[in-house]
Amino acid sequence: TPKGPDPALITSNLRSVKHKLLILSGKGGVGKSTFTSQLAFALAHDPETRNSDVIEVGVMDVDICGPSIPKIMGLEGEQGHQSGSGWQPVYVQDNLAVMSIGFLLNDPDDVIIWRGPKKNDLIKRFLRDVEWGELDYLLVDTPPGTSDEHLSIASFLKESGIDGAIVITTPQEVALQDVRREIDFCRKVKIPVIGVVENMSGFVCPNCKGESIIFPPTTGGGAQMAAEMGVPLLGKIPLDPRLGRACDEGVSFLDEYPDSPASKAYLEIIEKIR
Numbered sequence: 001t002p003k004g005p006d007p008a009l010i011t012s013n014l015r016s017v018k019h020k021l022l023i024l025s026g027k028g029g030v031g032k033s034t035f036t037s038q039l040a041f042a043l044a045h046d047p048e049t050r051n052s053d054v055i056e057v058g059v060m061d062v063d064i065c066g067p068s069i070p071k072i073m074g075l076e077g078e079q080g081h082q083s084g085s086g087w088q089p090v091y092v093q094d095n096l097a098v099m100s101i102g103f104l105l106n107d108p109d110d111v112i113i114w115r116g117p118k119k120n121d122l123i124k125r126f127l128r129d130v131e132w133g134e135l136d137y138l139l140v141d142t143p144p145g146t147s148d149e150h151l152s153i154a155s156f157l158k159e160s161g162i163d164g165a166i167v168i169t170t171p172q173e174v175a176l177q178d179v180r181r182e183i184d185f186c187r188k189v190k191i192p193v194i195g196v197v198e199n200m201s202g203f204v205c206p207n208c209k210g211e212s213i214i215f216p217p218t219t220g221g222g223a224q225m226a227a228e229m230g231v232p233l234l235g236k237i238p239l240d241p242r243l244g245r246a247c248d249e250g251v252s253f254l255d256e257y258p259d260s261p262a263s264k265a266y267l268e269i270i271e272k273i274r
């Protein structure tokens, strides 16, 4: 392990990472990990079909108590390995690297009983010791809510800088209240809010192509909340059972269903954040 003050080591380790984005949600189950993984797949997608240079993408899964990224990125059962002074991420393809606590545990239930300091130490080591190499984007999948882990990430990355946070929500009011709390948190710790994504926003029936509203917003939904909070609404991703299935199979939804409304929503979001 390299020696020196941690913030300096973290900054040095992440010096070749151009953009660092945190993915946040007020509560669990709103689709934060789904969004992180599908955004990563979409960014790293074959450049020929996207008319741009190869984009190097890393995904850091610090959702310590529920690391679902390995499964939904098709990497279940992979092991992280130590090399020299650091950890090697696991690669989905040449330009898509993933690091998750899920790669380091023999029993995924082990981590549930970890106390704060142990979690914070792991987050520090992920930032300091994982050999990402050159990355255009590092997407950090965080636990739901605002916990000690979020404070750790914010303070560890203060020196090297965070581009900002993307907050995932569903249209229901509870989730939206939770989003307000996330945005307040970002403001307190001085992380810019890139915007809000409304997930499971309506249901597009794959058979009839009709759209139904599953979770009717009791406020004005994500758009009004975003306007009230003074942050952009980056997009609305419909509920699509095929998206859930792509995640179960660990594959890229955009590759499988490029013309679906959900894929179009992802591409619009990418346009906004690039």
Ligand code: ADP
Binding pocket: 025, 027, 028, 029, 030, 031, 032, 033, 034, 035, 068, 199, 200, 201, 237, 238, 239, 240, 241, 242, 243, 244, 245, 247, 248
């Ligand atoms: P979180 O990370 O916020 O806890 P997940 O990403 O694990 O949530 O998503 C929760 C569940 O919802 C998963 O089963 C996932 O496949 C499903 N899901 C998420 N977004 C969508 C969507 N837009 N359409 C259909 N299913 C979705």
